[in-house]
Amino acid sequence: MPGEIKGLNEECGIFGVFGHPDSAQLTYYGLHALQHRGQEGAGIVTSDGDHMKVSKGHGLISEVFPQDRLDSLEGHSSVGHVRYATSGDRSYENIQPLMFRSQTGGLAVAHNGNLVNAHALKGQLEAQGSILQTTSDTEVVAHLIKRAGHLPMDEAISQGLSMIKGAYAFLMMTENKMYVANDPRGLRPISIGYLGDAWCVSSETCAFDVIGATYERDVMPGELLIIDENGIESKRFSAPIQRTLCSMEYVYFSRPDSDLDGKNVHAARKRMGKSLHAESPAEADVVTGVPDSSISAAIGYAEASGIPYELGLIKNRYVGRTFIQPSQELREQGVKMKLSAVRGIVEGKRVVMVDDSIVRGTTSRRIVKLLKEAGATEVHVRIASPPIKNPCYYGIDTSTSGELIAANNTLEEMREQIGADTISFLSVEGLNDAIYQGQESLNHGGCTACFTGNYPTEIYPNTVLPYEKA
Numbered sequence: 408m409p410g411e412i413k414g415l416n417e418e419c420g421i422f423g424v425f426g427h428p429d430s431a432q433l434t435y436y437g438l439h440a441l442q443h444r445g446q447e448g449a450g451i452v453t454s455d456g457d458h459m460k461v462s463k464g465h466g467l468i469s470e471v472f473p474q475d476r477l478d479s480l481e482g483h484s485s486v487g488h489v490r491y492a493t494s495g496d497r498s499y500e501n502i503q504p505l506m507f508r509s510q511t512g513g514l515a516v517a518h519n520g521n522l523v524n525a526h527a528l529k530g531q532l533e534a535q536g537s538i539l540q541t542t543s544d545t546e547v548v549a550h551l552i553k554r555a556g557h558l559p560m561d562e563a564i565s566q567g568l569s570m571i572k573g574a575y576a577f578l579m580m581t582e583n584k585m586y587v588a589n590d591p592r593g594l595r596p597i598s599i600g601y602l603g604d605a606w607c608v609s610s611e612t613c614a615f616d617v618i619g620a621t622y623e624r625d626v627m628p629g630e631l632l633i634i635d636e637n638g639i640e641s642k643r644f645s646a647p648i649q650r651t652l653c654s655m656e657y658v659y660f661s662r663p664d665s666d667l668d669g670k671n672v673h674a675a676r677k678r679m680g681k682s683l684h685a686e687s688p689a690e691a692d693v694v695t696g697v698p699d700s701s702i703s704a705a706i707g708y709a710e711a712s713g714i715p716y717e718l719g720l721i722k723n724r725y726v727g728r729t730f731i732q733p734s735q736e737l738r739e740q741g742v743k744m745k746l747s748a749v750r751g752i753v754e755g756k757r758v759v760m761v762d763d764s765i766v767r768g769t770t771s772r773r774i775v776k777l778l779k780e781a782g783a784t785e786v787h788v789r790i791a792s793p794p795i796k797n798p799c800y801y802g803i804d805t806s807t808s809g810e811l812i813a814a815n816n817t818l819e820e821m822r823e824q825i826g827a828d829t830i831s832f833l834s835v836e837g838l839n840d841a842i843y844q845g846q847e848s849l850n851h852g853g854c855t856a857c858f859t860g861n862y863p864t865e866i867y868p869n870t871v872l873p874y875e876k877a
């Protein structure tokens with residue numbers, strides 16, 4: 408999962424509760440379950456029906472919200488956000504939810520994703536006199552909504568959303584209503600659930616389980632949900648288009664106990680491991696997975712091959728977040744601290760090392776070295792997703808193309824650089840089959856643009872990648 412040891416990071420997670428006296432506390436627990444989606448900033452906005460209060464800061468949710476701070480957030484409704492910040496994007500102002508106040512009331516906005524036409528819209532807004540306070544796309548949307556302020560709020564939001572392009576799940580709140588929207592292709596996950604009479608909204612369903620809520624359904628592509636004291640109402644701000652949910656959510660980002668689009672992430676990863684074995688078998692004595700996100704795929708590979716699954720690699724859970732280390736050298740030291748090979752398991756053995764994906768390749772090289780230093784006689788690297796060759800414009804920091812090992816090397820060159828005896832990746836077809844089990848032609852089919860270069864939306868000439876924002 409993000410925040411582990413890869414150069415691959417999610418932009419954020421969002422969670423909200425409408426209609427519960429402990430909404431802030433529940434939002435805290437929900438965000439805690441989504442912490443893997445972003446560890447550099449967290450915020451919660453509450454409403455008591457008349458007033459809205461915002462509280463946010465840098466760090467983990469538990470660092471930002473000690474109990475006394477949480478207790479000061481009163482109200483029946485809350486929206487919260489955890490975020491991953493890219494370099495040059497760590498300012499306090501960019502921590503979400505963003506809060507906007509005007510004479511007609513407040514609007515809190517939490518966003519997961521990335522807009523591909525934000526640069527052009529910012530230029531238009533500034534030319535028309537708007538002054539933007541943050542570098543975040545989220546503020547652009549708030550300005551667009553405000554410019555339609557003569558309309559009822561749901562229509563103003565629909566109008567604002569109709570002008571933006573890219574990947575987004577939005578959670579917004581006024582003093583007495585909550586609004587949830589998913590982009591016309593449903594690139595980022597967002598679901599609703601309920602806890603008694605209260606409605607809950609989450610980037611991932613695992614957060615519902617944590618607070619004892621029941622999952623209701625995913626928010627559909629192009630759908631705007633309006634939640635208030637009368638219940639929940641569904642509207643459309645865009646005609647339905649085939650959903651292209653991010654495939655990397657299944658491969659790496661989401662927690663294995665989450666369901667995406669009705670499909671459990673752990674089960675999908677196991678099927679990826681099985682498909683990987685069918686495509687790329689290896690003669691070996693043990694199968695091991697790189698903790699934590701690759702373990703499900705490794706179990707699937709082991710089951711399909713009949714080779715025993717073993718804990719050949721152990722993660723030290725008490726090492727800090729390595730991905731914020733600034734230099735390559737420090738990142739590699741971080742990997743060393745975070746993972747250990749288990750000599751008693753791998754010594755004298757031919758090992759299949761299953762990993763979910765490869766970004767720069769430095770982590771894989773280090774892990775192969777660890778296994779060989781611990782006595783593995785052969786290391787066969789099996790990657791449970793296709794080679795990442797293209798940048799993501801939809802909110803995932805995949806590094807620049809120049810840093811992506813698969814964008815610049817042949818398979819044999821990668822094998823050599825990583826130091827493996829053999830290396831194979833899952834095919835795009837194998838990945839789609841594992842996720843959708845032949846159902847993708849009905850109404851789904853994931854985004855696979857970082858593997859194939861086939862982007863499901865227009866990419867504008869000035870589209871700014873998440874890690875290029877300053």
Ligand code: SF4
Nearest residue numbers: 653654799854856857
């Ligand atoms: S390009 Fe890759 S990481 Fe980005 S949304 Fe598509 S599948 Fe996900």
